[in-house]
Amino acid sequence: MSDDLMTIREMCDTYGVTARTLRFYESKELLSPLRDGQKRLFTRRDRARLKLILRGKRFGFPLEEIRQLLDLYNVGDQQQTQYRETMERAKLHLEELRAQREELDEAIADLNEQITWGSRMLASMEQDEAAQ
DSSP states (O other), rough: OOOOEEEEEHHHHHHHHOHHHHHHHHTTSOOOOOEEEEEEEEEEEHHHHHHHHHHHHHOOHHHHHHHHHHHGGGGSSSTHHHHHHHHHHHHHOOOOHHHHHHHHHHHHHOOOOOOOHHHHHHHHHHHHHHHO
């Protein structure tokens, strides 16, 4: 296989995704592999896009938002619009993640308190039962 093209199996092995995932991304117009009969051949562009898709997913971006950002590559301003928009959305998303983390920290603290309270109550009940 050419250094420029990869089969679906090679993509799966290289990036740790399933063939179903790649076909799904293709159906959502995130990837556009070449076709040789039934065979899909992924270009360097597809590989770069897949890396960005996987990174975006890791950061919690919805696929539609990832697609919109990827599509800005073709604006023709040396990717300035794409970078600018990506940075703005990333800043907003970072704030959302921080807010979620604060909520989780509060929930964890509350749950720890409830577990401590429940443990004391259970111990008290067991002591009362043993004393009888």
